[in-house]
Amino acid sequence: MTATTAPTGTPEQISPPAGPTTRAQRLRRRLLPAAGAVLSGVLLYLGFAPRELWWLAPFAFALLGLVLHGRGPRSGFALGLLMGLGYFLPLLSWTGVDVGPLPWLALAVAEALFLGLAGLGIALVSRLPVWPVWASGVWLLLEAARARFPFEGFPWGKVAFGQPTGAFLPLAALGGTPLLGFAVVLSGFGLADVVLRLRRAPRTRDRALVTAAVLTVAPVAAGAAATPLVSTEAEHGTATVAVVQGNVPRMGLDFNAQRRAVLDHHVRETLRLAEKVERGEVRRPDLVLWPENSSDIDPYKNADAYTEIEKAVKAVGAPVSVGAVVEAEDGRPRNRQILWDPEKGPGAFYDKRHLQPFGEYMPYRGFFRLFSSDVDRAGVFEPGTRPAVFAMAGTGVGPVTCYEAAFDDVVRDQVNEGAQILSVPSNNATFERSQMTYQQLAIDRVRAVEHGRAVLVPVTSGVSAVIRPDGTVAQRTGMFTAESLVAQVPKRSSRTLATRLGVWPEVLLAGLGVAGIGWAIARRRSATGG
Missing domain, CATH: 1.10.1760 (Arp2/3 complex 21 kDa subunit ARPC3)
Structure with a gap:
């Protein structure tokens, strides 16, 4: 029988058992x-x-x-x-x-x-x-x-x-x-x-x-x-702008089930704004901005929707940018901003160019349907192809529709096209009271500084806002309320170095x-x- 020899040497020379300690060190690493x-x-x-x-x-x-x-x-x-x-x-x-x-x-x-x-x-x-x-x-x-x-x-x-x-x-x-x-x-x-x-x-x-x-x-x-x-100075005077938030009947994707109610809400809030103007409570706006999806009923094809919008526009007595879902000449839907004049009716328009995948359109619909039937809730929208700036009472207004604000090229194109102020009509009702609307508002504030423009944010359900060219928020609404904001904003045409340098x-x-x-x-x- 062989005797076991105890280890010798000083404590510093004797190494502890390697196994557990080594594994613990590796785990920590x-x-x-x-x-x-x-x-x-x-x-x-x-x-x-x-x-x-x-x-x-x-x-x-x-x-x-x-x-x-x-x-x-x-x-x-x-x-x-x-x-x-x-x-x-x-x-x-x-x-x-x-x-x-x-x-x-x-x-x-x-x-x-x-x-x-x-x-x-x-x-x-x-x-x-x-x-x-x-x-x-x-x-x-x-x-x-x-x-x-x-x-x-x-x-x-x-x-x-x-x-x-x-x-x-x-x-x-x-x-x-x-x-x-x-x-x-x-x-x-x-x-x-x-x-x-x-x-x-x-x-x-x-x-x-x-x-x-x-x-x-x-x-x-x-x-x-x-x-x-x-810079925040007005280079071509100021414009008095009204931002209308009509609110929606209910939160979530199914708010679209009451499309007429959404339109009615924005008509009603615009009529209320017109009454405030008549009473002298607010300045008469030079132009009015409605949000994305404020009329999901095609006013070109639906006489009732046309009449309601016309009534609101004439009452406020100023051109209105109306967010509508329309059927284009090719029979496919467009997410469109329509310039509606109180005398001439609907005129110039801007079709949203960067559409939201899995929302406004569904790539590879058949494949993704294997994982969820919710893909059929996505739209079949077609994108627009060109920038467009609205001439609204002597002010060049560049629409950038909702999700597009995250894309450098879309915002830059509108400024280069001649926008003196930017409008970001949005519909955040789908995302209820989540942080999405605040994240988007932050994007809009960065865009204001990037291009030296006031940015107006009309949203169906909030948060709507007026943003100065330095990125500060001058006015804002709450969420899921019917409100309107009236503000004087500077009209600017100079381009920042960022705008000129482009990509x-x-x-x-x-x-x-x-x-x-x-x-x-x-x-x-x-x-x-x-």
Whole structure:
């Protein structure tokens, strides 16, 4: 029988059992980064409307940068995906209000996949010199991709849309939402680089640390420097604008079942506005804006609807932009804004160009029907093909219908077409009292600064608003109330640098991401002799 020999040596020389401790360490090494990635997504979400915690976004990206720095591509993808789920699951919860969790979860996962790819790219470039610059470019590259693909893209949730106020916002007037988003992301990744360098040996705290600190602070300083460029002055006088919110009979998708009641509500509120004008309680408006879907009865084909709208327009004595669902010459429905003159009746029109997939139209309807019969509730709308600006009592009004406000090109096209003010007629009744209407209002506020225009937001059920060119909200309604807002807004024709540059800031900033990924791949191949 062999005796067991006890271990000898000092306590420092004796290693504890390797098994359980090693497994625990491995578990921590996996769980902590995963938890950090999810937390970064949640922090980014918490900065969005209805909260105005714009300053949370840089900290979200600082945490993401710490999590992704030095990781391999597969780990980067997984952590980016977790960040995306922590972000998009709460941000897009309103998409399942009336159709259940399946569409919401599918959309959130699809969008999170883009952030998984962003995480992969950021991990690749995180070993490059001045990595926060390349990493921010990678983020912009994936934002640009998901704004265009699939089904014409889904730009909702761009980083810029969480900045309707705060230090970074003036940058929207210089480079639009791409520059605004890039600045926020760069500041966060710069902060992550500062933390990483401070954790290293003191001898490494040299120029690289200074550079990281500059990258953290410079975007904030640039926003402060750009503040004087955000102009609100009236270049061509002012227009007195009325925004009508008629309310709907009931919340949810089935509000459309009472289409006539929705029209009646907007007629009634416009008649009430006309009475207030006659009593001298409010100024007489030069023009009146109705929301999207304020007449889901085609006034071209339905004489009763035509008569009711005509009555309201004549009573208020001003041209009205009417949101209607109409049947075009090809027999297909259009989501249309109609310029209705009190003397000439219906005239110019604008058809919504960016339609909402799975709502206004259903791609691959037969395939998706295998998963849910709710696909048959989606419409069969056809998109418009061109911008249009309404000449309303000497004011150029550019309609941007609801969901379109999230697309850079649609808003820019209307300004370039000659819009002196912008109108964003919307219908949020489908999403009840969710955060959707507040998220959309934040987008509209960013657009006001980006293009230097007052933005009027008539919504069927709220929140309707009057937004100044500096992004501040001058007036707003409650939700699911019948109200009208009357305000004087500046008419402006000058174009911001962002408007003039168009898509180029996005191309250049996304190009940084492409260049960074290319450089990182080349370095990896060189290191491995490939």
